[in-house]
Amino acid sequence: KEKHKILHQLLQNST
């Protein structure tokens, strides 16, 4: 999962 930081961040953002 470490490798997929940006996807993870974008999904966590509330927008």
Add this chain to the structure above:
Amino acid sequence: SLLLVAEPEGIFAMPDPTVPESDIKALTTLCDLADRELVVNIGWAKHIPGFPSLSLADQMSLLQSGWMEILILRVVFRSLALEDKLVYAEDYIMDEEQSKLAGLLDLNNAILQLVKKYKAMGLEKEEFVVLKAIALANSDSIQIEDLEAVQRLQDVLHGALQDYEATHRLEDPRRAGKLIMTLPLLRQTAARAVQHFCSIKQDGRVPMHKLFLELLEAKA
């Protein structure tokens, strides 16, 4: 109705007018466009009813499997009004000659086969938005933790497609099935696209943004 509201606006490719046309320029433009579209598509996925209730890990797994199908289906839908041209963006339409120049003739012809199929069927926007959500929910990731939750999401979306056809296309009781039967060609085309852009990445001559790279690597 929720999917129609969630559907993102078209975006612009804005190719650099100061750079002379070349394969590298075309591919750089497309990779930049794909990266921005991916951000938009992740935002879109969060508006699919039921998707945000999945675990974060399962949301990631579905997007890592289905992202290229979503990108391609959007290009296909934008291209329905044209003949033998692909509308990658409102300001970036590729014809056969440009496809050749970019080294994308085979890939673009495969995408045009999908365009032809949906044109013949008269694909409507309502059907397109549900089909795109189904492609994501049905992206067959091998890493799904909660298969039942993903199955429920598939059922809800499949049900929406069937309800739409039952009220709008009574004359063709098999239309929902016909639409679902277009998904193998979408899967196959997306796999070709991923393969092609992975080899472009290996070449290292085309700059790629981080999200696009991250998702290409998830497929490698």
